[in-house]
Amino acid sequence: MDLDIADGEFFTMLGPSGCGKTTTLRMIAGFEQPTTGKVLIDGTDVAGQPAFKRPTNTVFQSYALFPHMTLEENVGFGLKRKKVPKDEIKTRVATELERVGLSREAKRKPNQLSGGQQQRVALARALVNLPKVLLLDEPLGALDLKLRKGLQVQLKQIQRDVGITFVYVTHDQEEALTMSDRIAVMNEGRIEQCDDPETVYERPTTTFVAGFIGVSNLMPAVASGPGEVRIEDGPSVPTPDAARFSSGERCYAVVRPEKLDVDLPENSPTDQPGVDGVVESSLYLGTATQMAVRVAEDVSMTVLCPNVSEEERQSLPGAGARVRLSWLPEHMHLVAESDADKAAADSKPTETVTEGVN
Amino acid sequence: MKAWHWLRENAVMIVGLLAIAYMLIPILVIAVFSFNDPSGRFNFEWVGFTTEYWTKPFAITELTDSLLLSIRLAFFTAIGATILGTLLAIALVRYQFMGRRAANLLIVIPMATPEVVIGAALLSFFLTLNVFELGFQTLLIAHIMFSVSFVVIVVRSRLIGFDRRLEEAASDLGANAFTTFRKVTLPLIAPGVLSAAFLAFALSIDDFVISNFNSGSEVTFPLYIFGANQRGIPVQVNVIATMLFAVTVIAMLAVIIQQKRAEKAAAMRPEEVANKPAISLPV
Numbered sequence: 233m234d235l236d237i238a239d240g241e242f243f244t245m246l247g248p249s250g251c252g253k254t255t256t257l258r259m260i261a262g263f264e265q266p267t268t269g270k271v272l273i274d275g276t277d278v279a280g281q282p283a284f285k286r287p288t289n290t291v292f293q294s295y296a297l298f299p300h301m302t303l304e305e306n307v308g309f310g311l312k313r314k315k316v317p318k319d320e321i322k323t324r325v326a327t328e329l330e331r332v333g334l335s336r337e338a339k340r341k342p343n344q345l346s347g348g349q350q351q352r353v354a355l356a357r358a359l360v361n362l363p364k365v366l367l368l369d370e371p372l373g374a375l376d377l378k379l380r381k382g383l384q385v386q387l388k389q390i391q392r393d394v395g396i397t398f399v400y401v402t403h404d405q406e407e408a409l410t411m412s413d414r415i416a417v418m419n420e421g422r423i424e425q426c427d428d429p430e431t432v433y434e435r436p437t438t439t440f441v442a443g444f445i446g447v448s449n450l451m452p453a454v455a456s457g458p459g460e461v462r463i464e465d466g467p468s469v470p471t472p473d474a475a476r477f478s479s480g481e482r483c484y485a486v487v488r489p490e491k492l493d494v495d496l497p498e499n500s501p502t503d504q505p506g507v508d509g510v511v512e513s514s515l516y517l518g519t520a521t522q523m524a525v526r527v528a529e530d531v532s533m534t535v536l537c538p539n540v541s542e543e544e545r546q547s548l549p550g551a552g553a554r555v556r557l558s559w560l561p562e563h564m565h566l567v568a569e570s571d572a573d574k575a576a577a578d579s580k581p582t583e584t585v586t587e588g589v590n
Numbered sequence: 591m592k593a594w595h596w597l598r599e600n601a602v603m604i605v606g607l608l609a610i611a612y613m614l615i616p617i618l619v620i621a622v623f624s625f626n627d628p629s630g631r632f633n634f635e636w637v638g639f640t641t642e643y644w645t646k647p648f649a650i651t652e653l654t655d656s657l658l659l660s661i662r663l664a665f666f667t668a669i670g671a672t673i674l675g676t677l678l679a680i681a682l683v684r685y686q687f688m689g690r691r692a693a694n695l696l697i698v699i700p701m702a703t704p705e706v707v708i709g710a711a712l713l714s715f716f717l718t719l720n721v722f723e724l725g726f727q728t729l730l731i732a733h734i735m736f737s738v739s740f741v742v743i744v745v746r747s748r749l750i751g752f753d754r755r756l757e758e759a760a761s762d763l764g765a766n767a768f769t770t771f772r773k774v775t776l777p778l779i780a781p782g783v784l785s786a787a788f789l790a791f792a793l794s795i796d797d798f799v800i801s802n803f804n805s806g807s808e809v810t811f812p813l814y815i816f817g818a819n820q821r822g823i824p825v826q827v828n829v830i831a832t833m834l835f836a837v838t839v840i841a842m843l844a845v846i847i848q849q850k851r852a853e854k855a856a857a858m859r860p861e862e863v864a865n866k867p868a869i870s871l872p873v
Contacts, residue, residue: 263758283761296759300777309773310763361763 233423235416237365237399242391244400246408247418248444253401256418257367260399262286274364284313289358290367293374295350297342303329303353304338310361328360331390348379355387359394368400372407384411405445409433417441434488435565442486442567447534449492450484451507451527453566461485461566465528469505473566483566489536491563494523496549497556506558509533511551521548525557533557617835624828631822643825647833650826656814657830660795663726663810667733667794672787674734675741676779682742683749700739708736709803716804724806732804733797737790744789748782781849788845792838 233256237243245253258264260271262283271279278286289310298306304325311321329335332352334345342350351371358366371387372380388411391398402408408415409429416426417440425432425441436442439450455477456462460470463485477483493501500506509527523535535557539545549555597604623633627640648654681687682694700708712732713724722728756778760770776783798812805813815827 261762263761282766283758284764284766288762290759290762292755292759294753294755296753296755298756298759298774309760309765313764313769357763 233421235423235426237397237414240395240397242388242398242400242411242413244402244408244412244415245418246402246405246415246444248403250420251418252421253403253418254369257290257369257399257401260365261288261290261367287364288367289361289363289365290369291351291354291358291371293370295342295354297350297353297357299342302339302341303334303345306342306353307357307360309357314361324360328356331359332356347375348383351375351383355390359390359396362394363396365397365399368398370402371400373402373404380407387411409445417444419444436486436567439484439567439569442484447489449487449489449533450567451486451531451533453483453485455479455481455483455566463505463507466507467505469561469564471561471564471566473564477566477568483568486565486567487533487559487563489522489534490520490538491559492533492535493558494525494535494537494549494555495558497554500556500558504558505561505564506556507533508554508556511549511553511555513551514548521545523548525555527557620828621832621835624825624832626825626828628825633823633825633828643829647826647829650824652809653814653818653824653826653830656809656811659726659808660811663729663733664791664794666730667737668787668791670730670734671737671741671790672783675738675786675790676745676783678738679742679745679749683746683752697739697742700736701743705736705797705799708732709800712800713803724804725808728804728806729801729808729810732800733794736797736800737793740789740793741786744786745779745782748779752778785845785849788841795834 233252235256245256247253255264259266259279260273262278262281262285266279269279270277273287298309301309307325307328308321311324316324326335326338329338332355334349334352334356337345337349342353345353351374354371368387372383375383384407400408400411409432412429414426414428415432417424417432419440424438425436427435432441433445436445439448442448442450451466452464453461454464455474456468457474457479459472459474460468461474461477461483462468469485493504494511495501497508507527509525512524512526512532514524515522518539520539521537523537525533525535527533537545537548623636624643625639625641626633626636627638627642628635629637678697682690682697709732712728712735716722716724716728722731752775756774757770760774761767765773796812797810798816801810801813802816809817811830815823818824818827
């Protein structure tokens, strides 16, 4: 694995459990040592150095706050080890607790706090040391959804304020998309794709990335020539993506659910590529209607129709209807089959809808 | 009919009370007989009530000396066994080394071996070695030897439930191994270490069999009582025994309260503590 993280970047490693993201983080922190290779921080190779000598600090998934110390003592622990003068420790700890909004709880013990508060103490305890790199191991994993959303915003804000490089580990694709400057999608110890959130979502490069981020609408296809791909049991579509594949190579065409149009075959726009299928189910989600359309024996496509008006929603074809799915050529991307795709197929998250990303 | 019904309703409580009575009456007898005014040399029959012996508990010099010796011995045993046992427990829980599983088993052997065997074996060992003079030194070595296993077991159980990520966090924040142990590990296992020390103290002050073999000319408190039994036990023995009992109970209560408080502070998830026994101190 080869990875470059820029100074001041909010970098996320995203992947299913067991993909190696936490191990990578622990190697940067120094809890585990790489058997081969280097870990460079600011140009210095720290591989082989123990954790306490490295310019990194970690926010643990379980917070790992010292239960026998007050919040103040917890936050001041790192500065004390660095022999920072007492007065300075005091002011820096106070400033940091102020930042996370826990000044009044300074004399309390961690077990007297809620999960969200403990998480903020863990963040303060790491940030107060002004590390070169802050490592966050699913820091919001144990919190409920609403709290998590609030803290995501706060965390991003804090990162902008302090300008420290954040390396963030999560299995939550939405969290990764909303917070990161760049995302490395990992699978079985390898990086499948490393790009900014928009690229990762809009232009995934492998079936794994397409499936892990958002809903996978994968249509088997064959690159039929430079700049053209032929979808199995479907039309040939011109696409610049085809240049990445040699002629005759197998690949998959991906179209995001919200980019698909669903119409009765006779009403379908003739100037757009499309495939025929049968509606299997239709779910009302409030903001949209989600349809599953079977286009081939083993290919099912998910379609999201935004809830624009009552009238339009009523006119959508119901289950059992024969329909045609169409899309604009520029909304279709080709992905290569991941090496680990077979294994990943079992553990693919079954997110039903990706709100707010369009 | 009504009485029978009442009996059935409260059967568990009655049996429970009987069991407790069975355990505590002998101790109560000791306390009661410390107020006895025996006519002869033996304090086995109730004659009359007196507080005379409570006013002069330390009147018998040999008795007082033996008690002081036992306290001194128990004190040093507790310190020695606790340090050794804690280090052993840490090694057994934390490190992978050749023979770790065997060591885990060997630890319980001194507990399972009959005391007479240990006592006799130690005596022949000391005589063969011929380095230590039989007396306080050999007593201390013997007492630490048989207490260590208990300390290891108490501290080990505390270490097994220890969240290693706390040590990683300390290391992450710049603490080296020694500082991590001093500032994080030790304070968090302290309740276990403290119970272990109390346990070692209690085991030492109470030991008769092993001490009997290895005491040389020294006379510990249990040895004195056993010796006195031949010629008549003075009432002061009951008085001091009652005092010891009271001190032990108070110390135990103190440990329980302290441990409860520490566990509450240490518990990130309180429901886990509720399932754990508050104390493991079989005094």
